[in-house]
Amino acid sequence: MSKATKLKEAIKTGLAFALVFGIAMKLNWMSPYWAGWAVAVIALSTAGESIRKGMYRIVGTIPGCLAALAIHALAPQERWTFMLLTCGWMFLTSYLMVSRQKDSYLWVMAAYVCLIILLSDLDSSANMFESAMFRTVETVMGVVVYILIAVFLWPQTNLGAIQKSSAELAATLGDIFRAGRDALLGQRAFEVSFQALQGKVVPQLAQFAKVLLAEGSESNEVSEARHLWERFHGLSTALLEAAGRWQSGFAELDRIDVRAVFPDLPAFLAELDARFAALPERLAGRSPAHLSRPVRLEVDHAALERLTPFDRAAVEVARKEMERLEALTAMLLECAFELQGHAAIDGEAKPVLTPGVRERATWLPVPDWDHLRSATFVAATTGIGFLIWIVFDPPGHSGWFQFSGTIALLIALVPTLRSSPLIGLVAVSSAICLAIYVFVMPQLSSFLELGSLLFVCMFLVCYFLSGMARFFGSMAILNILQIQNHQVYSFAAMANFFIFLVLSFTFIFVMSYLLGSPRPEKVFLHLLGRFFRSAEFLLSRKELETGRFSPLERWRIAFHQRQLRSLPAKLGAWSKAIDRKLFPENTPEQMQALVTSVQVLVYRIEQFLETGPVYRAKPLSPELREDVKTWQAGIENIFGRWSRNPEAEPVGALRQRLETGLIRLEERIEEVVNRAGGEVSREEGENFFQVLGGYRGVSEAALAYAGPAQAIHWSHWREERFS
Amino acid sequence: MNSIPSEFTVGGVYLPPMLVAGCLGVLLAYWTARLLNRYRLSRHFFYPPLVFVALAVLFTVAVEHVLVPF
Numbered sequence: 163m164s165k166a167t168k169l170k171e172a173i174k175t176g177l178a179f180a181l182v183f184g185i186a187m188k189l190n191w192m193s194p195y196w197a198g199w200a201v202a203v204i205a206l207s208t209a210g211e212s213i214r215k216g217m218y219r220i221v222g223t224i225p226g227c228l229a230a231l232a233i234h235a236l237a238p239q240e241r242w243t244f245m246l247l248t249c250g251w252m253f254l255t256s257y258l259m260v261s262r263q264k265d266s267y268l269w270v271m272a273a274y275v276c277l278i279i280l281l282s283d284l285d286s287s288a289n290m291f292e293s294a295m296f297r298t299v300e301t302v303m304g305v306v307v308y309i310l311i312a313v314f315l316w317p318q319t320n321l322g323a324i325q326k327s328s329a330e331l332a333a334t335l336g337d338i339f340r341a342g343r344d345a346l347l348g349q350r351a352f353e354v355s356f357q358a359l360q361g362k363v364v365p366q367l368a369q370f371a372k373v374l375l376a377e378g379s380e381s382n383e384v385s386e387a388r389h390l391w392e393r394f395h396g397l398s399t400a401l402l403e404a405a406g407r408w409q410s411g412f413a414e415l416d417r418i419d420v421r422a423v424f425p426d427l428p429a430f431l432a433e434l435d436a437r438f439a440a441l442p443e444r445l446a447g448r449s450p451a452h453l454s455r456p457v458r459l460e461v462d463h464a465a466l467e468r469l470t471p472f473d474r475a476a477v478e479v480a481r482k483e484m485e486r487l488e489a490l491t492a493m494l495l496e497c498a499f500e501l502q503g504h505a506a507i508d509g510e511a512k513p514v515l516t517p518g519v520r521e522r523a524t525w526l527p528v529p530d531w532d533h534l535r536s537a538t539f540v541a542a543t544t545g546i547g548f549l550i551w552i553v554f555d556p557p558g559h560s561g562w563f564q565f566s567g568t569i570a571l572l573i574a575l576v577p578t579l580r581s582s583p584l585i586g587l588v589a590v591s592s593a594i595c596l597a598i599y600v601f602v603m604p605q606l607s608s609f610l611e612l613g614s615l616l617f618v619c620m621f622l623v624c625y626f627l628s629g630m631a632r633f634f635g636s637m638a639i640l641n642i643l644q645i646q647n648h649q650v651y652s653f654a655a656m657a658n659f660f661i662f663l664v665l666s667f668t669f670i671f672v673m674s675y676l677l678g679s680p681r682p683e684k685v686f687l688h689l690l691g692r693f694f695r696s697a698e699f700l701l702s703r704k705e706l707e708t709g710r711f712s713p714l715e716r717w718r719i720a721f722h723q724r725q726l727r728s729l730p731a732k733l734g735a736w737s738k739a740i741d742r743k744l745f746p747e748n749t750p751e752q753m754q755a756l757v758t759s760v761q762v763l764v765y766r767i768e769q770f771l772e773t774g775p776v777y778r779a780k781p782l783s784p785e786l787r788e789d790v791k792t793w794q795a796g797i798e799n800i801f802g803r804w805s806r807n808p809e810a811e812p813v814g815a816l817r818q819r820l821e822t823g824l825i826r827l828e829e830r831i832e833e834v835v836n837r838a839g840g841e842v843s844r845e846e847g848e849n850f851f852q853v854l855g856g857y858r859g860v861s862e863a864a865l866a867y868a869g870p871a872q873a874i875h876w877s878h879w880r881e882e883r884f885s
Numbered sequence: 886m887n888s889i890p891s892e893f894t895v896g897g898v899y900l901p902p903m904l905v906a907g908c909l910g911v912l913l914a915y916w917t918a919r920l921l922n923r924y925r926l927s928r929h930f931f932y933p934p935l936v937f938v939a940l941a942v943l944f945t946v947a948v949e950h951v952l953v954p955f
Contacts, residue, residue: 881928883922
C-alpha cells in the first residue's frame with residue numbers, strides 16, 4: 163500500500179471512528195464503544211472487503227445475542243450450568259470458526275457477542291434484552307457508517323480484480339504444466355521449478371478466494387456467477403494437486419523412453435498446452451477459438467512388454483495421472499466458457515468442487531484433530547477464566563471470563579501466533595492510552611474536542627501500525643479510554659484494568675501450555691509424529707482382499723485420511739514459525755525440502771490407497787501375496803519408527819533395504835510370469851501393476867523424506883528451553 | 886515491632902508492595918530465562934515453564950526482602 167493510500171485509509175477510519183461515537187452519544191445509546199469496535203475491526207484496505215466483514219459482523223451478532231439470552235434463560239441462578247453452557251457454545255462456535263474458512267469471522271462474532279451480552283449487566287438480568295438490542299443496533303450503525311465513508315470517500319474498489327486474479331492463476335497453472343512437460347521429455351529438472359511455481363500459485367489461490375469474496379460484495383455480476391468462480395477455484399486447486407502427483411512419479415520414469423511407450427504423447431501434451439494457453443485469454447474476455455477436444459493417451463503394448471515389471475507399474479501410474487490432468491483442464495476450460503456468459507456445454511449445472519473434500523466412506527462427521535484442540539483451548543480458557551473470577555475475583559473481575567475467552571479465540575484462529583510477545587505489546591499500548599486517560603481526557607469539555615482526540619488516536623494507530631499491533635492499539639483505545647455518555651474518571655479503576663490486561667495475557671500464555679508445548683519446533687515434531695502414525699494406520703488398513711470394514715473402522719480410515727491431507731500445510735505453516743536465530747543450523751531451504759517430501763509422501767500414499775484390492779489378478783497375485791505382504795509390513799514398520807523418531811531410519815541403510823526388496827520382488831514376478839508361460843493378460847495385470855506402482859511410489863517417497871530428515875538437527879529441537 | 890510492609894508512592898499514587906515486587910520478580914525471571922536460553926543451559930531443566938514460575942516467585946520474595954521497607 164502506498165503512503166498516500168495509507169494516509170487516506172487512516173483518515174477514513176479515524177473519521178468513521180469519531181463519527182460513530184458522536185452518533186451513539188448524541189442518541190444516548192448504551193456503550194458507544196460497541197460501534198467504535200465495529201469500525202476498528204472492519205476497516206480493511208478495500209470497500210468490498212469491509213462490506214463483507216461488516217456483513218459477517220452483523221449476521222454473527224444475531225446468533226451470539228440469541229445464545230446469550232438462551233443461556234441466561236436456562237441457567238439464571240446456577241453458576242455451573244451457566245459455565246458449562248457458555249463453554250459448550252464457545253466450543254461449538256470456535257470449532258466452526260477454525261474449520262470454516264469462508265465464514266470464519268461470522269463464528270468469531272457469534273462467540274464473542276455471546277460473552278459480551280452475558281456480562282452486559284451483572285447486577286440484574288432485566289436489561290439483558292436491551293443490551294442485546296443495543297449491541298446489534300450499534301454494530302449495524304458502525305458498519306453502515308464505515309461502509310458509507312469507504313464507498314464515498316476515496317473509494318478503493320475491487321472491480322475487475324477477479325478477472326485479473328483468475329488470469330494470473332491460470333497463467334501460473336500453465337507454467338506448472340509446461341515445467342512438468344519439459345521435465346517429462348527430459349528437457350529440464352522439474353522438481354526445483356515446481357517448488358518455486360507452487361510457492362507462487364498457493365498465495366495466488368488464497369488471493370483469488372479473498373478477491374472473490376470482496377468483489378462478490380461489490381458487484382452483482384460477480385455475485386451471480388459466484389458458484390462458477392468457486393468451481394474455478396476448486397478446479398484450480400485440484401489441478402495443482404494433480405500436477406504435484408504427476409511430478410512425484412517422474413523419478414521412476416527416468417529410465418523409460420516415454421515417447422516409445424506413449425506414441426500419442428506429443429499430441430496429448432500439445433492439446434493440454436493449447437488449453438492452458440487459451441485459459442487466460444478466455445478469462446480475460448478475449449474468447450479464442452480453441453475448444454477442448456477429447457484426447458486419449460494410448461499405450462504401445464509392444465513397448466510396454468519390453469519393460470521390467472516396476473517400469474510397467476510406473477507407466478500405469480503416470481498414465482492415470484495424465485488422464486486426470488486432461489480431465490481437469492477440460493473442466494477448467496468449460497468453466498471459463500460458462501463464466502463468459504455461455505450456457506454449460508452439456509446443458510447441466512456443475513457442482514462446486516470443494517478442495518480437500520473427497521468422497522467419504524462414512525456418513526459420520528470426521529473432525530480435524532487440531533480444530534478440536536483449538537476449540538477445547540477456547541472452551542477451557544473461558545471456563546478457567548470464569549473460575550478465577552468467581553473464586554479469587556482479582557482486578558478485572560468478570561473480564562477474566564469474557565476477555566480471556568475473546569483473546570483465546572484470536573489465538574485459536576492464528577495458532578502460530580505466539581502469545582508471549584503480545585504481553586509487551588498490550589502493556590505498551592495500554593500504558594500510552596492510560597496516560598491519555600489521566601492527563602488529556604479530563605481537560606476535554608465538548609464533543610468536538612473528544613472527537614478530535616478519537617480521530618487522532620485512531621489515525622495514528624491505522625497509519626503507523628499494521629496486523630496484530632493495529633488490533634491491540636485499537637483495543638487499548640477502546641478499553642482504556644472507556645468513553646461513556648456520563649463520563650466519570652477513576653484512576654484506580656483504569657490502573658486495575660491495566661494490570662488486568664497484562665495479567666490476562668499472562669494467563670492466556672499459561673493456558674497455551676494446556677494442550678502441549680506452544681513452541682513451534684515442538685509442535686512441528688508432534689505433527690510429524692501424527693502424520694506418520696496416520697500413514698502407518700492407513701497402510702495397515704489397505705484392503706488386501708475384497709472385504710468390508712465395520713462403520714467404526716471406516717470412520718477411523720476417513721479420520722486418518724483427513725489428517726494425512728491436512729498435515730503437510732500445517733507443517734509448512736509451523737516450519738515458518740520456528741525461530742531461525744535459535745536453530746541456525748537448519749536453513750529455510752532444508753525445512754522447505756522436508757515439508758515438500760512430506761507432501762510427496764501424501765501424494766504417493768493416496769495413489770496407492772486409490773488402487774483396488776491387491777489380489778484379483780491371476781496368476782500374479784496369489785503367487786506374490788506373501789512377498790507384497792512382507793513389503794507392506796516393512797513400510798508400516800518404518801512409518802511406525804518415524805512416528806516416534808523422525809530420524810530413526812538413516813537414508814543409506816533404508817535405500818539398501820528398499821532396493822533389495824524391489825529387486826527380489828522383480829525377480830519373483832519374472833519367475834511367476836515364466837512359470838505361467840507368459841500368460842498374463844493386460845486386463846489381469848493392470849490392477850496388479852497399479853498396486854505395484856503404488857508400493858514403489860510410497861517406497862521412493864519414503865526415501866525422499868529420509869534425506870532431508872537426516873539433515874535436520876532433531877536433538878536440538880527436542881531440547882528444553884524457555885519460550 | 887511493625888511487620889506491615891509500606892506502600893510505594895509514585896506521584897502521590899500508592900502502589901501495593903507486592904505488585905511492585907511481583908513485577909520486578911517477573912522481569913528478573915524473564916531476563917534470567919533469556920540468559921539461560923542464550924547459553925543453552927535451559928536444556929538441563931525437565932520443564933522450563935515451571936522453572937520460570939519458580940524463578941519468578943524466588944525473585945519476588947528476594948526483591949520484597951531487599952526493597953520493601955517495613
